[in-house]
Amino acid sequence: MGIRTAAVNSPDWFAGKLLAWFDRHGRxxxxxxxxxxxxxxxxxxxMLQQTQVQAVIPYFERFMARFPDVQALAAAQLDEVLHLWSGLGYYARARNLHRTAKLIAAAGGAFPTSQAGLEALPGxxxxxxxxxxxxAMDQPTAIxxxxAKRVLARFHGVDGPSNAAATLRTLWAHAEAHTPQTRAAAYTQAIMDLGATLCTRRGPGCSACPLAERCMALAANRVAEIPSRPQRGAKPVRKARMYVISAPPGACLLERRPNFGVWGGLWSPPQRNADCSWEAVCAEFGIRAATVAERRTAPAFRHSFTHFHLDIEPHYLRLAEQPTAIGDGDRFIWYNLDRPQPVGLSVPAGALLASLKEVFA
DNA sequence: TACTCGTGGAA
DNA sequence: TTTCCAAGAGT
Structure with missing residues (x-):
């Protein structure tokens, strides 16, 4: 009877070593x-889901300056939330964030304090x-x-594919077992800090690791192989025509994308599949043939995403004398005609600009 | 279960 | 130039 009680009520070796390391070296x-x-x-x-800390920091600061609390976020328009998110990727996160803020504000403004209550929130x-x-609450709950996956997989020598269900079950069990009853906040930050700064995917600093003494991957000289990488197939290639339609005074015609799929909820130039004609696009946007001053097709270019390649065929349609100035920023920012400020983004500007310049140089 | 969803940095 | 992947979740 005594062994189980002792294991539950006192931090184990893993948590103790990790916390001591965190006090000296944690972020x-x-x-x-x-x-x-x-x-x-x-x-x-x-914001940090699948996104590196350095990329998040400026977005977090801007977001907090504009939306200091959940009520401010709940009162905002989705367009503005997406605008502050644009460039960060995975825009369903922003839509879920806004939806959740409205739910919480409507329920009085307090966050759930239970695991189940929090997991019921979108995102x-x-x-x-x-x-x-x-x-935020110093409750002993595992992450x-x-x-944490990398640290636990190496420490316990869990060598299955990192995305397999059996592997995840094992890692969650280890995560639960190590989470201490006290100093839960520090421990949680500690295991993330160790993984981010020492137990890195490549070039881990095992010589300085507080867990090295009992690390199974290190003992077996298998640190580089664990966690093992999931096997992937070849990236598919998608094709799209992008229509850049300009009208006076120097505005671009955009469409708001539906709230799902790639760039959901953002504004972008109309994109159609490869068989879409000029006539069909003009008809859809109410453009009369007589008002078309210029109609050009720019060379296609490829933009590679994580999960697919997108071959883009840019088309340029000018409706009056003034050519549209495409912002030469680091990103491809487009403008919502209903609002003064830029909203949303599409692919990076560089590739499309280079393509258009070949035609309009 | 397997697929989808983004961007920037690193190799 | 291409691939990989980082404080995952939704479907």
Missing amino acids: KGLPWQRNPNAYRVWVSEI VGRSTAGAILAL LDGN
């Missing part, structure tokens, strides 16, 4: 670590719910983000 100056209330931790955790899964409970 403590990240923006969401100051005033870590549920709202700030929630927003940061959503909040098991790991994000665990992170909110641990980081299993990419860092």
